[in-house]
Amino acid sequence: MPYRVLVVDDDPTVSDVVRRYLEQDGHQVRLAADGAGALAAAESAPPDLVVLDLMMPGIDGLEVCRRLRRQWPDLPVVMLTALGEEADRVLGLEVGADDYVTKPFSPRELVLRIRSVLRRSAPAAPGLEPVxxxxxxxxxxxxxxxxxxxxxxxxxxxxxxxxxxxxxxxxxxxxxxxxxxxxxxxxxxxxxxxxxxxxxxxxxxxxxxxxxxxxxxxxxxxxxxxxxxx
Missing domain, CATH: 1.10.10.10 (Winged helix-like DNA-binding domain superfamily/Winged helix DNA-binding domain)
Structure with a gap:
């Protein structure tokens, strides 16, 4: 089924590549170029998943993730980061990211990671006995x-x-x-x-x-x- 994915990155080239691959995978994609735009977009139309760049001017990805988590605790977030240090990746996980992909990344790998998170976040199909x-x-x-x-x-x-x-x-x-x-x-x-x-x-x-x-x-x-x- 198609999901609504919000892609947040201040690099238009990255955003466009991610958008095209996600749309090819059947998803509805909205773009935001900064943290303020991401929060406004999420407020106006809550997404099913957010792809979020860690390093952005103004409100960075960590703070965006914190604010999203406060309002939507179970909203899946996949973090994008150009930082290679383990401490930086851990920090993204600490504020509530479900997964991360390090730049430069394979768009196909990102799509597979997103599929995995969305599949796990979906409720069981109707008719299945819940455990x-x-x-x-x-x-x-x-x-x-x-x-x-x-x-x-x-x-x-x-x-x-x-x-x-x-x-x-x-x-x-x-x-x-x-x-x-x-x-x-x-x-x-x-x-x-x-x-x-x-x-x-x-x-x-x-x-x-x-x-x-x-x-x-x-x-x-x-x-x-x-x-x-x-």
């Missing part, structure tokens, strides 16, 4: 893609929800960051700090004390495991 996973006040409805903690809805990004569901489905098992990249993100290679950041963000939302987690545990020398309530 609701539970553990000590925490629940995740895989059909409607919503999660609750003690009856209160959780504002999870696409990848945070996917990570939570995977861990709830595989309790008391240790998973390396490489394992989680492949099984949750569908990547056979990539920056493992992506997993670290998403685990930290998820802990902040489901743990009573994120500094002393009792649900998502660190398994030293391996990775992470989900410990169900006794």
């Amino acid at each position: 609701v996973l539970h553990d000590a006040g925490l629940s995740a409805d895989t059909g409607r893609r919503i999660a609750h903690l003690d009856g209160m809805p959780l504002a999870l990004t696409v990848r945070e929800f996917d990570l939570l569901v995977f861990l709830l489905r595989h309790p008391a098992q240790a998973w390396s960051r490489t394992d989680l990249l492949e099984k949750v993100w569908g990547w056979r290679f990539g920056d493992q700090s992506t997993v670290t950041v998403h685990v930290r963000r998820l802990r902040e939302k489901i743990e009573q004390d994120p500094a002393q987690p009792r649900r998502i545990l660190t398994v030293w020398g391996v990775g992470y495991s989900y410990e169900p309530a006794a």
Whole structure:
């Protein structure tokens, strides 16, 4: 199905290339050249996904992502960045980006990443029986893609929800960051700090004390495991 995608980049050449590839993939595309334009475009017609450049004059991509997340917590965001340092990529993930692609990038790779995020963000098809996973006040409805903690809805990004569901489905098992990249993100290679950041963000939302987690545990020398309530 066609999705509404907002592409935000101050480089018109990049924007035009991304627009053409997304339109060829069947999507409806709007362009914004700066952060202020992006926020105005999203407000006037909320998109299904945002492709967002990190470095822009005025309101940069990080601040745009923060503001989008405050208003639409589950809006998928794919960050574009020309910065190669891991710290810069991590910062984009910290403010809520679901995925990132580093410039220069392959437009086809970007389209595939966008397909993946959109596919995971979509509710289950009508007629499918939803599966609701539970553990000590925490629940995740895989059909409607919503999660609750003690009856209160959780504002999870696409990848945070996917990570939570995977861990709830595989309790008391240790998973390396490489394992989680492949099984949750569908990547056979990539920056493992992506997993670290998403685990930290998820802990902040489901743990009573994120500094002393009792649900998502660190398994030293391996990775992470989900410990169900006794």
